[in-house]
Amino acid sequence: MGYPVMLNIANQHAVVIGGGKVAERKIHGLLEAEGKITVVAPAATAGIQQLAAAGKLVWRKKTFSPDDLEDAWIVIAATNNRSVNEAVAKAAKPYQLINIADDPERSNFHVPAVIRRGRLTIAVSTGGASPTVAQQIRRQLAELYDDDYGRYIDFLYECRQWILRNVDDEQKRKKLFKTIAEESFQKKGNWKENLQHLLKEIDE
Numbered sequence: 210m211g212y213p214v215m216l217n218i219a220n221q222h223a224v225v226i227g228g229g230k231v232a233e234r235k236i237h238g239l240l241e242a243e244g245k246i247t248v249v250a251p252a253a254t255a256g257i258q259q260l261a262a263a264g265k266l267v268w269r270k271k272t273f274s275p276d277d278l279e280d281a282w283i284v285i286a287a288t289n290n291r292s293v294n295e296a297v298a299k300a301a302k303p304y305q306l307i308n309i310a311d312d313p314e315r316s317n318f319h320v321p322a323v324i325r326r327g328r329l330t331i332a333v334s335t336g337g338a339s340p341t342v343a344q345q346i347r348r349q350l351a352e353l354y355d356d357d358y359g360r361y362i363d364f365l366y367e368c369r370q371w372i373l374r375n376v377d378d379e380q381k382r383k384k385l386f387k388t389i390a391e392e393s394f395q396k397k398g399n400w401k402e403n404l405q406h407l408l409k410e411i412d413e
């Protein structure tokens with residue numbers, strides 16, 4: 210059973226071996242998390258080439274060699290050649306995070322299907338049972354949690370920071386956190402105004 214975590218990879222080196230459509234998908238996920246990406250591949254998709262031209266990643270136009278993994282924290286092997294992917298797995302150090310696109314068993318992490326809504330992240334994994342089902346579940350959840358819900362989550366973040374700084378009484382704080390997290394509060398809208406009302410009520 211996998212151990213779910215949210216990694217902070219901002220400014221950390223991520224090396225992607227292969228420049229096809231699978232590599233491109235994984236690159237988008239790494240870019241969202243602000244990883245510093247190097248792609249190693251003799252040929253790359255138009256999308257990857259554009260990212261390289263825009264300075265969003267470095268493309269080493271070559272075939273894989275083990276020294277490509279130096280300095281990498283995260284390694285993704287996504288070539289269309291099984292033995293190359295296997296060579297990447299062999300070259301990785303035990304402390305490197307490694308994902309082999311065609312060999313879940315040799316990977317020490319899998320990539321889930323992801324929804325982002327503001328600060329909310331929903332990740333779905335079927336543990337290699339069916340990436341297609343992970344994708345279906347992502348689509349179902351994406352309808353349930355829309356952009357407005359993301360704005361609500363971001364509001365909760367601002368609120369939480371404010372409450373932690375300004376409300377000293379622990380009981381009051383708990384009550385506020387609980388009330389603003391209730392579905393009825395979210396559904397009512399006008400969150401800022403309703404929070405003001407709540408703050409007044411709680412002080413009476």
Ligand SMILES: C[C@@]1(CC(=O)O)C2=NC(=C\c3[nH]c(c(CCC(=O)O)c3CC(=O)O)Cc3[nH]c(c(CC(=O)O)c3CCC(=O)O)/C=C3\N/C(=C\2)[C@@H](CCC(=O)O)[C@]3(C)CC(=O)O)/[C@H]1CCC(=O)O
Nearest residue numbers: 311313319320321322334335336337338339340341343344
């Ligand atoms: C979720 C997602 C994230 C992402 O990649 O970003 C993801 N695969 C996605 C799509 C997808 N992948 C495949 C298809 C074609 C249909 C099919 O085969 O079913 C489609 C559908 C499509 O492309 O539409 C083929 C495939 N995938 C793997 C193998 C190898 C194997 O299983 O042995 C093969 C066969 C390759 C071959 O034929 O050789 C392996 C993995 N794919 C995973 C993740 C990890 C397990 C996740 C889990 O189980 O939950 C794992 C173990 C490793 C990893 O890659 O991390 C992303 C959906 C993103 C989204 O839409 O949100």
Ligand SMILES: NC(=O)c1ccc[n+]([C@@H]2O[C@H](COP(=O)([O-])OP(=O)(O)OC[C@H]3O[C@@H](n4cnc5c(N)ncnc54)[C@H](O)[C@@H]3O)[C@@H](O)[C@H]2O)c1
Nearest residue numbers: 227228229230231250251252272273287288289293310311
């Ligand atoms: N994990 C997943 O989500 C998933 C999904 C579909 C397919 N796959 C697997 O992923 C792999 C890649 O699929 P794709 O559709 O992106 O392939 P693709 O044919 O579009 O791209 C392959 C890439 O690998 C590069 N490459 C080939 N030999 C190389 C080498 N020696 N060194 C560096 N790069 C090299 C090519 O230049 C190309 O950029 C396949 O093995 C497929 O079985 C995985």
